[in-house]
Amino acid sequence: MTTIYDFKETEMNGQHIDFNDYRGKVLLIVNTASKCGLAPQLEGLEALYQKYHGQGLEILGLPSNQFHQELDSDEATSDFCQLHYGVTFPMTKRIWVNGAQEDPLYSYLKATAGHGRIKWNFTKFLLGRDGQLIDRYAPVAKPAALETPIVQALAAAVD
Incomplete structure (x- = not known):
């Protein structure tokens, strides 16, 4: 049976x-x-x-041009995210989130969540310390709205 721990991605820096x-x-x-x-x-x-990384939170950004809103290269995307938003969490090379070229990680996440296609950028998947999906959040869900479930997940014991 596939788990989240079976996947691999590549950061923009290779x-x-x-x-x-x-x-x-x-x-x-x-x-x-x-x-x-x-x-x-x-x-x-x-x-x-920045607030929760030291307590065990990992964030992974996966740029996608599936909705025609990404810059022309991974380098341009990386520079933009660092310059404008100070991003220090890992960002991967661009991926597809739907369709024939869909990244296997997204196939897994969508199947696990049971909600089908990714409808827009900034769909969020939160997984607990045990690797299990906690929830899928809509693109409009602001990161601050995820703070409570993140804190709860960080407090949960790992079996």
Whole structure:
């Protein structure tokens, strides 16, 4: 049976991300897009990352141009996110969140959540320390609205 720990992604800088390294951590996965009207959420995501990373929160941004709102290159996206929003959490190379070229991680997340297609940028998936999905959040859900479930997940014991 597939778990979140079976996946791998590649950061924009070429470093490999092995989700097995996230065992025992709370993980927030977000599909991002620099030119999206919701891009200011990157600032809120970074604030959560700064506040809770030391307690076990990991945030992973996965840029996607699926909705035609991402910059032309991974380098431009990385620069934009760092310059405008101070992003320090890992950002992957761009992916597809729906369709024939869909990233396997998103196939897994959507199947686990049971909500089907990703409808827009900044859909969020929160996973607990046990690797289980806690919830899928709509694009308009502000990062601050996830603080309570994040704190609860961080407080949960790992079996």
